[in-house]
Amino acid sequence: MAEPVGRELVPAEFSAADLAPHPDDFGDALRSRLAAIDSASDSHAEDLRPHNTARGYASDWRTWQQFTAHAGIPVTAAGRGTLRGFVTWLWEEQRLAYATVDRKLSGVVVTLRREHQVPVTPEDTKAARRTLRDLQRRAAERGEVPRGRGKAPAMRIDALRAIVAACPDTLAGLRDRTTVLLGFAIAGRRHEVAALLVRDLVLEEGRGLVVDVRVSKTHPRVVAVPYGERKETCPVRTWLAWKDAAGLHDPGSPALRRMHRLGGVTRAGLSPQSVGTVITTAGQRAGVPIRFTGHSVRSGMLTEGRRAGKDRRALQAISGHADGSKVLDGYLQIADRWNDQDNGLAGIGL
Structure with a gap:
């Protein structure tokens, strides 16, 4: 026989708390099992990711490692200042094109969030992109030749x-x-x-x-x-x-x-x-x-x-x-x- 508890029907011998405990109350065995599920899920998602995307993220991360080594900071030190420094370094020191810098910034942010659980905020990413746009504008004001190949020509x-x-x-x-x-x-x-x-x-x-x-x-x-x-x-x-x-x-x-x-x-x-x-x-x-x-x-x-x-x-x-x-x-x-x-x-x- 079931009796109503809130909006649900649950067996009378169990309470709602028994069926839906708060995550803080999970036991060690359950926590371990859920961690294993998370790990397996991450591996499966990585396998499903297109090869070119995974390869691109790996390349972007190597570039980030070079920058952090150059700056003398940990790879997990990702904030508004370090992301701005990253795009500035790519633009001024590595002389990369705008689209390449923007893509590498995206790849690094994704890797920091997914692989290292670093909570990079959207505001910090936007700040780095504003810096990149300003760098491009100043280069144009100085009369620099635009970098990169530009858009693919349309086949008419x-x-x-x-x-x-x-x-x-x-x-x-x-x-x-x-x-x-x-x-x-x-x-x-x-x-x-x-x-x-x-x-x-x-x-x-x-x-x-x-x-x-x-x-x-x-x-x-x-x-x-x-x-x-x-x-x-x-x-x-x-x-x-x-x-x-x-x-x-x-x-x-x-x-x-x-x-x-x-x-x-x-x-x-x-x-x-x-x-x-x-x-x-x-x-x-x-x-x-x-x-x-x-x-x-x-x-x-x-x-x-x-x-x-x-x-x-x-x-x-x-x-x-x-x-x-x-x-x-x-x-x-x-x-x-x-x-x-x-x-x-x-x-x-x-």
Whole structure:
């Protein structure tokens, strides 16, 4: 027989305190067991973390260790002053680019919180970022050349057509053409394109491909890729041609493959780095005077989509950007800056 205790029903022989003791009242055996669960959970979460992310955090932590050794402070001494000192050291002594300093700051803060249980406050992190912005502003006032490579150049439609036309009429050329067009169609990052499996691309007759972008550092998504207006730049027809020519029958195998030196298809899929190399090489082969990178197909699709008047939400559905994404805003501004409606100088009678 049960009787009410507060909002719960508990057996009459137990009290609510017996069923829900305060953590301060846990016994040593229970504390030990919970600690083991926490440790196992941390290990599992680490295993699930993308390899590139884990590798980046490890590199950021080594940089922090160098700074703390240079400053003569413990690695766990993370406060407003030390974080400001860190970004200043990276900017002035190591001469790193703004984006690199910002990323390393993020990596160090994450590692301090997760691995060392150091309670770095958001206010302290914001203070360090304000210092970094001030350092960048002062460098610009002194006339310093901007650091870093900047944003990846967008692969516009005219360049895409030239690249596709320049791919040789070979199996390797068909693979390259497929890589570029699929990457463009799904606004894919290098690792997203490299991770595609044969089963992730499903043909809907008369409509196009449904592409399941399962592996993403932000938002996995499903992208509907319609048949293209031009046969030569149609991602759907190109994929079907590559799939047939390469004999991709195993649904669990990589969609994009490495090639033998003699021109045959291997079982191994392209790595993210290889996807970037294919895109860069394809642009160079076409004689395009811009050095495209793996990210160029992503920025190119978003830029061209906006230029064609596509709605922001339609673009987000393809790229996986979150609502209000400042990164997406940057892509859209590239397309909007010459638009009559968005350019304040256009059509005013100059």
